[in-house]
Amino acid sequence: MRGSNMLSSSGSNKRALQQDCSGGSHAQEHTKKKSRIGMRTDYTYAPYHDGFQWRKYGQKVIRGNAFPRCYYRCTYHQDHGCSASKHVEQHNSADPPLFRVVYTNDHTCSGAAASASDYMASSMQIQQIADASLRKADTEAERPPRPQQPRSGGSYAAAIKEEKDAIVSSLLTVIRGSCDVVKSDTAHEGYSSASLATNCYAMSSPSVAGGSREGSSSSSVSPVVLPAPDDMGLGLDFMVESHWFEPLDLGWFVE
DNA sequence: ATTATTTGACCGCC
DNA sequence: GGCGGTCAAATAAT
Numbered sequence: 263m264r265g266s267n268m269l270s271s272s273g274s275n276k277r278a279l280q281q282d283c284s285g286g287s288h289a290q291e292h293t294k295k296k297s298r299i300g301m302r303t304d305y306t307y308a309p310y311h312d313g314f315q316w317r318k319y320g321q322k323v324i325r326g327n328a329f330p331r332c333y334y335r336c337t338y339h340q341d342h343g344c345s346a347s348k349h350v351e352q353h354n355s356a357d358p359p360l361f362r363v364v365y366t367n368d369h370t371c372s373g374a375a376a377s378a379s380d381y382m383a384s385s386m387q388i389q390q391i392a393d394a395s396l397r398k399a400d401t402e403a404e405r406p407p408r409p410q411q412p413r414s415g416g417s418y419a420a421a422i423k424e425e426k427d428a429i430v431s432s433l434l435t436v437i438r439g440s441c442d443v444v445k446s447d448t449a450h451e452g453y454s455s456a457s458l459a460t461n462c463y464a465m466s467s468p469s470v471a472g473g474s475r476e477g478s479s480s481s482s483v484s485p486v487v488l489p490a491p492d493d494m495g496l497g498l499d500f501m502v503e504s505h506w507f508e509p510l511d512l513g514w515f516v517e
Numbered sequence: 518a519t520t521a522t523t524t525g526a527c528c529g530c531c
Numbered sequence: 532g533g534c535g536g537t538c539a540a541a542t543a544a545t
Contacts, residue, residue, distance in 0.1 A: 318522060320537060333536070337521095349536085 302365045309350040309361040314369060316348065327351060338371035345370065 316334035323330045329352035336344040346369040353360040 317520095319539095321522090321524075322535065322537095325534065331535085335537095 300365075300367045304363040304365070305353060306361055306363060307358045309363045312363075312365075314346065324351065328355075329353075336369055336371060338369075342371040 315337035317337045317339070318332055319335050320333040321330050322333070331349050331351040333349045334347060336346040338344045339347075345367040346365070347367060348363055348365045350361050350363050353362040
């Protein structure tokens, strides 16, 4: 429906346009020049939670990868000439799917960086909390208290790590939610998460993508689209909801 | 009306 | 020639 019309007209049109415009412009030189310095790869369940604002500029199916790769650029690419970019691809089809995020170049936009450093600080705290939480759970459960869901080729350590990451990302979500209430200037950041969820989740679990419209309109509520209430097997004891949240008792941690 | 996303085509490297 | 990365018109969302 979408392409039929534009295929014939824009196809040749674009070609001429691009050749015209790129003649001596910046478009060509930063295409493919991609200095690989400043590249960093991350694996995360919440690829959009890095505190920066991204704008999607492309999506591509990569050979050998079952999932498409989404390309993002800093929202301030034009405004501040920020050269930061990243691409996100789903790494597996686990229950909360794991994503691989490759960052290229650092942000030069100061405004976003400020909020991001804020974000990093809290994320590190959360990481510690989740880590300690899992460690505690591990020691308390020397004999398996409940049947562990067998994961594909997963050792117990791997399962623990997965669970830990899930907790971290979910905590980030909640914290971000409350941050949004306090600082309203980051409220629109959620759009990219919604889009990514739409793109990537649509492939593994269409039922989830069905609700993405609501999610995108209320950006601060549910950036992480966890597949559903049926994730009993995962052992997550909390929901990603800003007002319904009782994940871990932190009393033992704070002491 | 403005802004963000989608998507087919183009470009350069390997 | 294949592939990954990018562009930009069309489209959707706000």
